[in-house]
Structure formats: structure tokens, C-alpha cells
Amino acid sequence: MGDRVADLEARVVELExxxxxxxxxxxxxxxxxxxxxxxxxxxxxxxxxxLEEIRQASGSFFADPAQEPPPPHY
Known part of the structure; x- marks a missing residue:
């Protein structure tokens, strides 16, 4: 019976x-x-x-064609 108790104690220690x-x-x-x-x-x-900086910067690089003045030959 002592071996069984020792085995159970060892298992409990292992689990802990x-x-x-x-x-x-x-x-x-x-x-x-x-x-x-x-x-x-x-x-x-x-x-x-x-992305916000790119959006803001791209506006200054690419002007809106509708806001561009007409070419000089018009």
C-alpha cells in the first residue's frame, strides 16, 4: 500500500x-x-x-484637368 501512495504522490507532483x-x-x-x-x-x-500623406501629395503632382488653363493655341 505504501508503494501506491508513493506512486500517487509522484504523479501529483508531476502533474503540478x-x-x-x-x-x-x-x-x-x-x-x-x-x-x-x-x-x-x-x-x-x-x-x-x-496613405493619407500620399493622397495629399498626389493632389499637388497631378492637377485636375478641369482646373488647368487651356493650351495657348486656343
Missing amino acids: TRLAFQDQALAELSDALAGLRTEAARNAEALRRG
Whole structure:
């Protein structure tokens, strides 16, 4: 009977050890995911600003043909 108790105690210790490692891994994954979400939000904002700058700059490069004066031969 003593061997059975020792075996059960060993199994419980093994399970507790595994659980501790899984808790640590879960916390690390959660932190990594939070970091990636923050980075993705920063990247999305940078992309939005870049696209807005391109839209604003393209207006000065390409004038609206309706607002252009007629060519001199008219």
C-alpha cells in the first residue's frame, strides 16, 4: 500500500510541475500576443498616415484637368 501512495504522490507532483510550466508558457504567450497586437496597431496607424500623406501629395503632382488653363493655341 505504501508503494501506491508513493506512486500517487509522484504523479501529483508531476502533474503540478506540468501545470506550473503550462501556466508560465501561457503567461509568456499572452504577453507576446499583447505585444504583437500593440505592434500591429502601430503599423496600421503608420500605414494610414502614410496613405493619407500620399493622397495629399498626389493632389499637388497631378492637377485636375478641369482646373488647368487651356493650351495657348486656343
